[in-house]
Amino acid sequence: xxxxxxxxxxxxxxxxxxxxxxxxxxxxxxxxxxxxxxxxxxxxxxxxxxxxxxxxxxxxxxxxxxxxxxxxxxxxxxxxxxxxxxxxxxxxxxxxxxxxxxxxxxxxxxxxxxxxxxxxxxxxxxxxxxxxxxxxxxxxxxxxxxxxxxxxxxxxxxxxxxxxxxxxxxxxxxxxxxxxxxxxxxxxxxxxxxxxxxxxxxxxxxxxxxxxxxxxxxxxxxxxxxxxxxxxxxxxxxxxxxxxxxxxxxxxxxxxxxxx
Amino acid sequence: xxxxxxxxxxxxxxxxxxxxxxxxxxxxxxxxxxxxxxxxxxxxxxxxxxxxxxxxxxxxxxxxxxxxxxxxxxxxxxxxxxxxxxxxxxxxxxxxxxxxxxxxxxxxxxxxxxxxxxxxxxxxxxxxxxxxxxxxxxxxxxxxxxxxxxxxxxxxxxxxxxxxxxxxxxxxxxxxxxxxxxxxxxxxxxxxxxxxxxxxxxxxxxxxxxxxxxxxxxxxxxxxxxxxxxxxxxxxxxxxxxxxxxxxxxxxxxxxxxxxxxxxxxxxxxxxxxxxxxxxxxxxxxxxxxxxxxxxxxxxxxxxxxxxxxxxxxxxxxxxxxxxxxxxxxxxxxxxxxxxxxxxxxxxxxxxxxxxxxxxxxxxxxxxxxxxxxxxxxxxxxxxxxxxxxxxxxxxxxxxxxxxxxxxxxxxxxxxxxxxxxxxxxxxxxxxxxxxxxxxxxxxxxxxxxxxxxxxxxxxxxxxxxxxxxxxxxxxxxxxxxxxxxxxxxxxxxxxxxxxxxxxxxxxxxxxxxxxxxxxxxxxx
Numbered sequence: 106x107x108x109x110x111x112x113x114x115x116x117x118x119x120x121x122x123x124x125x126x127x128x129x130x131x132x133x134x135x136x137x138x139x140x141x142x143x144x145x146x147x148x149x150x151x152x153x154x155x156x157x158x159x160x161x162x163x164x165x166x167x168x169x170x171x172x173x174x175x176x177x178x179x180x181x182x183x184x185x186x187x188x189x190x191x192x193x194x195x196x197x198x199x200x201x202x203x204x205x206x207x208x209x210x211x212x213x214x215x216x217x218x219x220x221x222x223x224x225x226x227x228x229x230x231x232x233x234x235x236x237x238x239x240x241x242x243x244x245x246x247x248x249x250x251x252x253x254x255x256x257x258x259x260x261x262x263x264x265x266x267x268x269x270x271x272x273x274x275x276x277x278x279x280x281x282x283x284x285x286x287x288x289x290x291x292x293x294x295x296x297x298x299x300x301x302x303x304x305x306x307x308x309x310x311x312x313x314x315x316x317x318x319x320x321x322x323x324x325x326x327x328x329x330x331x332x333x334x335x336x337x338x339x340x341x342x343x344x345x346x347x348x349x350x351x352x353x354x355x356x357x358x359x360x361x362x363x364x365x
Numbered sequence: 366x367x368x369x370x371x372x373x374x375x376x377x378x379x380x381x382x383x384x385x386x387x388x389x390x391x392x393x394x395x396x397x398x399x400x401x402x403x404x405x406x407x408x409x410x411x412x413x414x415x416x417x418x419x420x421x422x423x424x425x426x427x428x429x430x431x432x433x434x435x436x437x438x439x440x441x442x443x444x445x446x447x448x449x450x451x452x453x454x455x456x457x458x459x460x461x462x463x464x465x466x467x468x469x470x471x472x473x474x475x476x477x478x479x480x481x482x483x484x485x486x487x488x489x490x491x492x493x494x495x496x497x498x499x500x501x502x503x504x505x506x507x508x509x510x511x512x513x514x515x516x517x518x519x520x521x522x523x524x525x526x527x528x529x530x531x532x533x534x535x536x537x538x539x540x541x542x543x544x545x546x547x548x549x550x551x552x553x554x555x556x557x558x559x560x561x562x563x564x565x566x567x568x569x570x571x572x573x574x575x576x577x578x579x580x581x582x583x584x585x586x587x588x589x590x591x592x593x594x595x596x597x598x599x600x601x602x603x604x605x606x607x608x609x610x611x612x613x614x615x616x617x618x619x620x621x622x623x624x625x626x627x628x629x630x631x632x633x634x635x636x637x638x639x640x641x642x643x644x645x646x647x648x649x650x651x652x653x654x655x656x657x658x659x660x661x662x663x664x665x666x667x668x669x670x671x672x673x674x675x676x677x678x679x680x681x682x683x684x685x686x687x688x689x690x691x692x693x694x695x696x697x698x699x700x701x702x703x704x705x706x707x708x709x710x711x712x713x714x715x716x717x718x719x720x721x722x723x724x725x726x727x728x729x730x731x732x733x734x735x736x737x738x739x740x741x742x743x744x745x746x747x748x749x750x751x752x753x754x755x756x757x758x759x760x761x762x763x764x765x766x767x768x769x770x771x772x773x774x775x776x777x778x779x780x781x782x783x784x785x786x787x788x789x790x791x792x793x794x795x796x797x798x799x800x801x802x803x804x805x806x807x808x809x810x811x812x813x814x815x816x817x818x819x820x821x822x823x824x825x826x827x828x829x830x831x832x833x834x835x836x837x838x839x840x841x842x843x844x845x846x847x848x849x850x851x852x853x854x855x856x857x858x859x860x861x862x863x864x865x866x867x868x869x870x871x872x873x874x875x876x877x878x879x880x881x882x883x884x885x886x887x888x889x890x
Contacts, residue, residue, distance in 0.1 A: 159732075160725060162880040179879070180732035192887075194725030198665035199639070199658065206639040210654030211730035237635055239665070255726070 110169070111136045111263045111294035112157060117166035119152050126152040128318035129166070134296055134311070139289050141305040142298040144315035145343050150298040151191050153315070154267050157296075158188045171262050184212070187256030191267035191298075193248050197241035201232055201251045204240060208255045219258065226254040229284055231277055245272035253281060257288070264288065266297035270304055282308065302336040314342040368465045375469040379476050403478065409486030413493075421565045424572045426490045427588030430510050431581035433483055438517035438580070453523065453623040463621035470620065471613075474515050484511045493591045502590035502598045509583040509605045516612040517580065523619045579608040651731055655740025656747070662719060663744060668799045669719045672712045673748060696766025697842055699773050702756035703834070706777035707827065709749035710784020714822050716741045716792040717886055718799040724886045728879045735872025738793070742785035742864065746778070753777035768846035775853030776837050782860030783830030786867035791822045793875040798886050833859040 114132040118125070127149045134140045144150045155161035157168050159179045168175040171185045196204055202223060209219030227233045230250040235243070240251060249272060256264060264285075270278050285295055285308070299305050305312065306326070312335070313323040322329050322342040330338050412429065419425060456466050474480065487507035494500035576585040583605035589598035640657040647653050663669045690698040716738070717724050727737045757773040760766065795818050833856030841849025875882060 158729065160728065160880060160883050180876070183729055183732040186729075188725075188729050190725065192722060194722050194729070196658065196662065196720070196723045196726060198662050200635045203635070203639040203658075203661070207654050207658050208726065208730050210639070210649065211651045211727065213649075213651060216649060239635060 109136060110134060111138070111140075111171060112296060113167075113169045114153070114157065115167045117153065117156060117168065118164045119149075119156060119161065120164055125318050127156070127163075130315070130318070130320050132313060132320070132323070134294060136294055137289065137292050138294055138311050139285070139309045140294065140296045141309035141312040142296060142315065143300075143302075143305060143312055143339055144298070145345070147317075148315040148343075149318040150315055151267055152318075154188075154190070154265050154296070154298065158186060158190075158265055159183065160188075160190070184259070185262045187259065187261035187264045189249070189252045189256045189264075189266045189269055193252045195240045195248060195252060195255075198239055200237050200239055201227065201243070201247075201254075202236040204251060205254060205258060208258055212259045214259060222258055223254070226257060229280055230254055231280065246274055246277065249273050250277060250281070253284075257284070260288075260291075260293070262293055264293060264295045264297075266295065268299055269297055270299060270301060278304070302334070302339060306330075306335040314339055316343045366461055366465070368468055371461055371465050372469045372472045375473045376476055379473045403482075405479070406482035406485045409482060410489055413486060413489045421568060422493050423588040423591035424565070424568050426493055426591060427572055427581065427584045428568060428575060430487055430490065430507075430584030430587060431575050431578065433487065434510050434514045434517065434580040434584065435578070437479075437483070437514040438521050440518075453620045457624055463617070463624050466624055467617045467620050470519070471516075474519055475511075480511065480515055483514050484508075487511055490587055493587075495591065495593055496595075498595045499590040499593065499598075502595055502602065503587045505602060506583045506587040506590065506598075506605070509602065509609055510587075513580060513583060513605065513609045513612065516609060516616060519616050520612060520619065523616060523623060579604070582608060651736040652740045652743070655727070655737050656743045657740075659741045659744035660747065663748065666719050669712075673709065673745075691760065691763050694764050696761075696764045696769055698764055699757050699760040699766040699769035700776065700838060700841065702753050702760055702773045703776035703780060703838075705753045705756055706749055706780030707784055707830075709745055709752065710781050710788065710826065711819075711823060713742055713745050713785045713788025714791045714819050715796060715799070716745075716788060717796045717882065720886065721798040722883070722887050724796075724883055728883055732876065732879075733872065734793070734875035734879070735868055738789045738872050738875070739868050741792075742789060742868070745785060745788075746781045749781045750774065750778055769841065772837055772841040772846055772849035772853050775850065775857055776834050779833040779837065779853070779856040779860035780830050782857070782864045783833070784826045786860070786863040787822050787826035787829070789864075789867045789871040791818065793871045793878070793882065796882055796885050798888055829863060830860065833857070 110133050112132060112134040114130060116129045116131065117127055118129050119127040130149075130153065132153075142150050142153070152161065156163045157170065157175065159175050159182060162176070170182050173182055173185075175182050196207065199207060205223040205226070206219055209216070209223070214222075224233070227236050230253065232247060232250055232254070235247060240248065243251065249269065253266070253269060256266075269281065273281065282304075289295055297309075309326055311325055312329050314321050314329065322338065326335070329335065413426075453466060453470065484507070487510045488504060491500050491503035491507060494503050572585075572588065575581045582601045586598040586601035586605060589595075589601060639661070640653060641660075644653060644657055647656075663673055720727075727734065731737065754770070754774055757770045757777075761770050837849050837853040837856045840852040
């Protein structure tokens, strides 16, 4: 099926009690792009991604992924997407290799393909030596990597990553970046949220900045940066440009010594 | 920081943490603990008073005090491993020495209802004394018993605190705690049943053995003092004091080690391959994948393992009423093994509980939950059927009722299919996450309605399994085992029909309600 937008979101809303986590946002993610979703903690990024991937039912609005309505045909949608959520979803009592085999079986991939792809992914992500350990004994960075491997196993058309580089060592970040680059070059779309501006700036060609459940800036990287750095643009968008830290003057070493 | 200041801080912290409660459940739990402490002291005093007129009260006092002293060690090893208030490792970041810490922790260890109850009861035994010298020895003995008991508890907790850093050790300890709890209940029941056999002769024999244990030296001193043998009592007191000093030294060393070093973390390692070879004959479908994964989880996840293993004692429970029948050689007793099908089937009532948020892997990978439900149910059935077979075989060996093995298996399978059919319905409609630290006092997200739902589900499952189970059982008993086997095949078809109906309906419902189930399973526990 041919489609222009990898993800289209219209007037998406979600409320938890008194708090409106997502307050009617619109998003249009072009196919074949590396798309960054930015925002401070509690901005509504993870809630948005959960609704877009079918793990959270929105109160209102529509979501299409790869040209299909997420809530009308969830089974087909799930065969086309990969997800690495912020709070990782992993079966703790499977080994890394068993987890990939399990996901491959659920996705009904040929066993030989699963075995071959698993080994390649484990190798690229630097997990080959740890693949026999139970996930419950993995470090946070290893959990991120095995979760990414599980999300990549079926070569998804659209990949959603929520803070993919958190707790991951710099060498692995490099490896993951090259894997993701390769995926985008093959025509897939990656949507990821992150707090690391340098990484977003390096990888993404489009960004959306959210704050308090609404989109406060969106567009191509050049347009959003507006001649400055992404960090400055982000700070402007969320209203955190001039942070007053004068109250913390006591942190200066001279002050500490004076009280010691 | 001066040591007295640290002592004051730690004692205040223990009191504050002990009484600070965040939920109604914790408030109730703390209240219950206090009641247990006060109740324990009252019961102990009553026990001391009730033995006052016994001629062998010295022996009774000695055995009771020894039990108290040793009890602290066992109870804290089993139930006190999760205590964080006095965990030395938590003090590691602070600028204090291990000597200061030991002093502070030692003082704080005497705060609390159990220590107070122990002190009250042990000192009360001094009322047995026949002379002033004897009374003095008994009071000193009571103090040493209390100190030894508390120190034993500290050694137990510190040992567990060091051991419990590894996940596997924690899980094993959780299992041991559960089994220990069952054993304690059994021992208590047996003591109650056989109390009339506690004659003075037997008690004296027990004392002559128990007094070799160092925990019994101070109690033995009390017993000897009550009997007027003050000189020998003093000798035992010296030994008891030395033992308490030894315990203090051991605890000091252990505390210092935990305070300054970290235990090496444990890591698991398993062989390759998710699906065992025997299961490959069933194909490559997602159902087989979920089946294999669930079997792995039932074996590796202590929550699920204990849920299933907890029903194994049911084999004994079911077998006890059958003793007379077994002795009489009644072959029909073999049929009782089928009841294990229902017992194992009960574990299917919250099949997503241990998955928690991991349910998202299934939800995101397949979308359709029907194969997930079938795979999970098959895992329980594939455990239940061999167990039913083993029990049937055992009973058949005892009664030579070989012909009843077939009907037993078919009745058990029908029961399992019926139970898991209801289990699939309940697991999708009313899922709740099991706490990751279930074995260490973690609280589940199940509300008070869960028990009612489970009970209704259990009764429903039994009712819907009646046509199949009863037809086979009655035909077997009234006509013949062969006829029962033929009818049993029909019963399995009936159970299979229920299974398929529930799997498809519940699967379709769950597929539509994935977000709801995911949110219910995402509750923090």
